[in-house]
Amino acid sequence: MHEARASTASAAAALHDVASLGGFFALRVGGTDDGWHPLARSYEAGFTDLAEAVARRHRTSEPRVDVSIAQLGHAARLWSPALACVVLHGIVPDLEGLQRADGGPALRVPRPAGWYADRLDGGPVRALYEQVSGHLSALADGLRVKIAPRLLDGNSASALAGAAHALLALRPAVREPLTDLTNALLDTGRLAGTGVLTGPDLAFHRRSCCLYYRAPNGSKCGDCGLAGRAPPLAPR
Template sequence: MTPVAWAGTPPLPPAPPESVAAALAEVAELGPFFSVVTGEPGAMWRPVRDAYADGLEHLVEAFTNRHGLSERRVAASVVQLGHAARLWSPMLGCVVLHGVVPDLGGLRQRADASALWLPEARGWWAPRGEALARVVYRLVMEEHLAVLAAGLRVKVAPGLLLGNAASALAGAAHAVARARPGARRPVISLATGLLGIGDLRGAGAFTGPGLEFRRRSCCLYYRLPDGGTCGDCCLTGRP
């Protein structure tokens, strides 16, 4: 790989593949949402951009049928929220714990599930300061979640999808801080910076020292037959 730079960011020097692979393997131990398979796959995978163009329809359809939903937008929201968590979690883990920004450009997804795979472990050394949040925002929000939002086959309010992205980001930051207390300050700093950039601005905010979070839209989880409100829901009376 050669150094890469986007508008407003310094050139990022490439990190050795073994460093990226080691970072991804280590953060995968933090939980299932942190796991990205690398190397030779053992199942059928397709480029995640193809899945985005299809609106992750295989997951939306499966969720709709499993819960007997009449509103497909509820399934689309929950699926998008889960996918956002699968992007933010390994990204935040690698950046904060290892100083590595994984390249998610070649990301693939199982054709019959939500698991993710990278054919090659590639990436860059993380920049310092405000540039880091801008780089991470571009890689996750612009190159993945915005593309997925455009491909959804069912109409879902843009503000809801952005709230899901913010909620998934906060959840990933909380998981990193809980698993690695020494990384609490840098992961809070990064997540807070991300919540002040672009479309994430105003989608939600941390409200307490325990990484309590309040989003400004509802994910519609309460509309599941056995659903309820989430801990960060805007519909609750919590200040």
């Protein structure tokens, strides 16, 4: 993919623009290293601190619930900026060097980099999937709590669909390429079979559950697989 490398300026501009969307799209770029650490360290530690933060916030008593919610939030912080960079700027961001804030879940890329989507063999789908799934696989490998792999895959799919839904609301003009890319990703690798988009607003119905309903004040999410049978696949 070397010949498809985007210029540093182009990658930086794309990431800065996407971060301005706010919320889970806010991937920070550059700055000093103070207050940040390599994500690999968090993965090796089993994401324990973020799971414990979930337990305190939601007053849960099941470690697997804490881990699932923490992983779902992390997946959203990966998928949101990555998906938006491709759809809005035609750049697949390089997420290999990601760092995490010492005191929370915020993410930062020290040096902006990426690939021009239209120069990648076969398009951006595989490259984008690999950038995000590589992180989620490393997270899963380090977990200290036993949790069903397909539950984690469902969380990833839910985060992807949530990112697409949010981006569509912010930039409705990109509906067609956004829908096509999201559907293609949901047919790729471990995302295949996790759920389906159910309408033009990119709502999603997953085939698993993130376990949030098991928190004392939790409930079933809008895309929860426990809420009923998945509806037919939306037109592509």
